[in-house]
Amino acid sequence: MGQYLIELNQVAKSFKATDGKARIVLDKLDFQLNEGEIVALLGKSGSGKSTLLRIMAGLLAADCGKLTYRDKSIYGPVAGIAMVFQSFALFPWLTVQQNVELGLEAQGIPAEERETRADAVLELIGLAGFGGALPRELSGGMKQRVGIARALVTNPDVLLMDEAFSALDVLTGETLRNDMLELWDENRIPTKGILIVSHNIEEAVMMADRIIIMSSDPGRIRSEIKIDLPRPRDVDSIEVRALIDEVYGLMTMRPVQEINAGEPQSKHLGYRLPDTDVSRIEGVLDLLADAPFNGRADLPQMAEEAELTDEDLFPTYEALSLLGLAILEKGDIILTPLGKHYVEADQPSRQEIFGQQLLIHVPLAAHIRRNLEQETSGSLPEQPLLELLEEFLKADEAKRVLEIAVEWGRYGEVYEYDYHTGRLTLPEVNQD
Numbered sequence: 001m002g003q004y005l006i007e008l009n010q011v012a013k014s015f016k017a018t019d020g021k022a023r024i025v026l027d028k029l030d031f032q033l034n035e036g037e038i039v040a041l042l043g044k045s046g047s048g049k050s051t052l053l054r055i056m057a058g059l060l061a062a063d064c065g066k067l068t069y070r071d072k073s074i075y076g077p078v079a080g081i082a083m084v085f086q087s088f089a090l091f092p093w094l095t096v097q098q099n100v101e102l103g104l105e106a107q108g109i110p111a112e113e114r115e116t117r118a119d120a121v122l123e124l125i126g127l128a129g130f131g132g133a134l135p136r137e138l139s140g141g142m143k144q145r146v147g148i149a150r151a152l153v154t155n156p157d158v159l160l161m162d163e164a165f166s167a168l169d170v171l172t173g174e175t176l177r178n179d180m181l182e183l184w185d186e187n188r189i190p191t192k193g194i195l196i197v198s199h200n201i202e203e204a205v206m207m208a209d210r211i212i213i214m215s216s217d218p219g220r221i222r223s224e225i226k227i228d229l230p231r232p233r234d235v236d237s238i239e240v241r242a243l244i245d246e247v248y249g250l251m252t253m254r255p256v257q258e259i260n261a262g263e264p265q266s267k268h269l270g271y272r273l274p275d276t277d278v279s280r281i282e283g284v285l286d287l288l289a290d291a292p293f294n295g296r297a298d299l300p301q302m303a304e305e306a307e308l309t310d311e312d313l314f315p316t317y318e319a320l321s322l323l324g325l326a327i328l329e330k331g332d333i334i335l336t337p338l339g340k341h342y343v344e345a346d347q348p349s350r351q352e353i354f355g356q357q358l359l360i361h362v363p364l365a366a367h368i369r370r371n372l373e374q375e376t377s378g379s380l381p382e383q384p385l386l387e388l389l390e391e392f393l394k395a396d397e398a399k400r401v402l403e404i405a406v407e408w409g410r411y412g413e414v415y416e417y418d419y420h421t422g423r424l425t426l427p428e429v430n431q432d
Contacts, residue, residue: 003070003195005158006033006056006081011065013051015394023392025051027218029065033158035067038184040204040211043315046272046397048219051195052159057194059081069158079107082156084147086163090135096122096146097131103154121153124188141172148180153190158351161196165203166311173203178232181207185231199311201251202300203242206233213250215287217272223250240298247300249331252317269363271405272394274315274322278307278354278411284316285325288335289343295335302333323357355412364389364405368424370413378426382417385424 014022023046026251033039041049054060055067067074069081082103090099097118122128124147135143139151151159165173183189198204203213205227212409213223225247233240287306288297297305303313317333320326325339334404335343342353358365364385371380382402389398406417406424416425 001228003035003170004032005035005070006070006195007031007066007068007071008056009066011055011062011067013048013055013060013063015214017315023394024218026055026062027220029219029221031212033193033195036191038196038207039212040196040198040208041205042198042201042211042247043219044216044224044251044318045275046216046219047214048216049214050085050162053083053162053197055196056158057081057160059083061219067304073094075223079154080157081160082151082154082158083160083162084144084151084164086166090143090146092135094130094134096133096135096138099135099146100131100150100153103150108152117153118149124183125152127151127345135409139172140168141176144168146178148176152191155190157190157192159191159194161194163197163199166199166309177203177207182233199309199314201247201310202235204249205240206235207231213247225250244300245331246300249305252299252331252333258350268392270401271363272390272393272397273362273364273401273408274318275400275404276312276315276319277404277407280312280316281319281323282350284313285335285339285343288326288333289306289340295340297333299331299333322361323354324361325357351411351413354408355414358408358412358414362405362408364401365409365412368405370410372415372424374377374428380424382422382424 008029011026011029011031012024013026014024016022026323029052031052041052043049051060055062056074058074058081061075069078091102094102097115100118100122101114104117109117118129119372122131125148127142127149130138130142135146139301147349148164165177168176184191184194196204197205202388205235209227211225212221213225213228214220215222227243229239229243229360233243284302284306288302289295293302293305299313299317303310306313317326317328320333320339321328324336326336327334333401338353338357342350345353359369360366368380371377386395386398387404389401393401409415410417413427416427417423418425
């Protein structure tokens with residue numbers, strides 16, 4: 001490897017909650033992107049992956065620490081760094097050609113040169129002949145190609161890709177990923193380093209020379225895996241499957257500080273509940289209990305059998321572990337005795353178990369129930385709960401966490417919720 005393209009030393013970032021307190025998103029983070037490598041960043045929600053990319057792109061300022069691009073400090077957007085977004089981020093009223101030329105226009109490149117360079121990169125990315133089309137005329141895969149072309153046309157040293165393939169169907173995403181790797185491996189683009197944020201473990205293993213796994217709340221680098229396998233890689237090879245298993249194991253491993261502290265599964269009041277619903281929790285649990293797994297499954301095999309993405313499954317695994325229905329161990333998910341009892345139970349018994357585990361392991365649910373029992377009316381407005389959560393989480397995350405707690409609590413008959421009034425109440429059966 002050559003010199004560092006991007007280097008971060010002790011970089012930290014916080015956002016202010018509604019009460020004015022700082023919530024740490026990234027904490028004392030050290031990272032280097034070398035010349036000639038592709039690095040994949042993995043981590044669950046709250047690990048600050050996208051925030052980190054925006055800091056590197058100069059779109060967001062770090063609170064402290066040192067951030068350099070080719071040994072020069074980064075203050076604002078840098079000409080040698082380009083970014084591809086998950087949401088395509090195309091201007092719908094501009095043609096493909098005009099969207100691709102935007103970055104060049106901002107740099108003051110003359111119109112004739114802009115057109116020449118845009119034509120060349122559109123041909124390179126497989127969009128020759130589509131320059132006059134509007135984004136609404138394109139498929140999702142073609143729209144993302146436009147987003148990549150817009151980044152590549154500036155001849156960036158560093159390409160940052162934030163979930164660039166996740167909005168696409170599996171086949172389209174795989175095709176575009178392979179096309180990008182072909183351009184990279186054949187040196188057909190001038191880019192010297194690529195950093196990818198992904199939720200897809202297989203994608204990371206197939207693309208990256210190095211995988212960084214981040215912990216959450218706050219975001220820190222927890223593990224690093226170097227991959228020496230040549231590309232293109234065979235997803236069915238023993239070496240690749242072993243790497244995928246290893247990453248799954250690291251992704252589901254409890255942080256060392258939690259293990260040393262003997263921390264129970266219960267979390268604090270503002271814990272970021274995993275973004276999954278009851279039907280998915282029970283669906284994965286039933287699948288785990290049934291043949292061929294019979295209570296123990298290799299996580300990559302479970303993903304294949306469930307036909308769900310890692311982004312969908314990891315929150316569900318976390319929920320099962322949180323509720324004591326399954327445990328995660330070295331890349332496997334294992335049904336607990338309680339989980340086995342749950343699977344075999346009838347519907348009312350399932351709901352009773354779910355509610356009991358919710359009150360034991362989810363402090364937010366226990367807090368809601370306790371406060372309802374103390375209220376003479378047996379009713380609470382949701383707004384104070386949102387304000388309480390916003391002491392720990394950003395407003396949109398606080399809203400999402402409360403929605404999950406409401407859904408889980410209603411299913412477990414811990415409390416009820418009126419969507420018209422925004423009030424929580426005790427279940428009728430408990431009001432007698």
